[in-house]
Amino acid sequence: MLKVLFFARIREELDCPGLELPWDPAVADLDALQKQLAGAHGQRWREVLGRDNTIRAVNQTVITGNSPLRDGDEVAFFPPVTGG
Amino acid sequence: MLKVLFFARIREELDCPGLELPWDPAVADLDALQKQLAGAHGQRWREVLGRDNTIRAVNQTVITGNSPLRDGDEVAFFPPVTGG
Amino acid sequence: MAEPALSPRLAVSVQEADFDVAALQQQLLAGAREEGAVATFTGYVRAAGARQAVATMELEYYPGMTERSIEGILQEAAGRWPLLAASVVHRVGRLRAGDRIVWVGVASAHRAAAFSACEFLMDYLKDRAPFWKKEIGPDGPHWVEARSEDNARAARWKDPAG
């Protein structure tokens, strides 16, 4: 199982705070997960998750570049942070 | 008339918060005033007012070097400041 | 909303509720015997937003990650400067122009360390901590874009001489 979270503009544009996906060994890294999410939910998701400046975190740590995923991971997608 | 003030260690060592001197045209600058004060009140005043690091202010402005005085001026002698 | 377990003198709170600067400063000093210096920063919601006059804003965060991120910033500050205590309080949710939004307090025996750490914490909070701001004004709501200025200010500290 993967826990997927969306924040801020991305959450709003997808109209979805997050979802849980059953573990799929074919979706075992961040790039594969993002591609799978972008492709499986229509045009809107493809657009929103196709943006360059999307930040990705695995288990609450920001990841630069791709990263392998493991069953049970929490993955978050969010725009650049804008402080208080 | 000159109003003369002493602060902090100098005030304490002279046991004098200040004094008023009648205006004397022969004591018309800071150096002359300090020499006059140092010479007219015994050994203690000579020692305390002879120190290099004494700061002098005329009318509440610190003066570096000598400065002419005028009747009515307020002159202060104090040690280097030590903040709060 | 939780106060994560840290070294006893480092504290983080992400909360909807307003805060009291005097009480926070008192907590910062609680149990301290050596403090010579306390530097604080309070941020207020501006009436002039990035794009428009702002009546209210919504601040979103990532519960768990946001607190962890701020803990990391505090520990980095404590490693760089001789701090006695440091505390961050950051509000989230709906805020109006003029409301308090963030408070950072640092206690140290040395005033230069207190100032530097306080400014460092603010720069990192602005640049790295997961908060997202949506401004709501006459033209409707819009998400604030990240400003390159904040990134530049935080980058200053990467120089070891900083």
Place this chain on the structure above:
Amino acid sequence: MAEPALSPRLAVSVQEADFDVAALQQQLLAGAREEGAVATFTGYVRAAGARQAVATMELEYYPGMTERSIEGILQEAAGRWPLLAASVVHRVGRLRAGDRIVWVGVASAHRAAAFSACEFLMDYLKDRAPFWKKEIGPDGPHWVEARSEDNARAARWKDPAG
């Protein structure tokens, strides 16, 4: 003890009475609509003095000149940074270890300006303002000597790039 006439948003008080940091911060903000940032500094009397453990200290000042000197420092800060308000409160007389002794608060639309001006004001207060400190501990009273460190910190600001 007086509050000299200044531009309405610059304020100085030299006083024996303790102060309330929350009330001071509130006063700093009074009437303000644009503040984004408030930086403050609070100095406390240390238990460890320059020479010995300190139970109490006496802080002496030059009534009139001390306030004027602080006004000059505030006006210099207001000329260097875009400030909305700046305030200095400095206690004098007999103070004990742990007592609040000085508070500096600066409000600005820009946090970097608030931090810089607050630190600048503290450095100048330590270096230039006419205060003299006498520490009273187990070995008796002694006047604190000026520290070259404070002079060096204040001198940093003389560089226009500072």
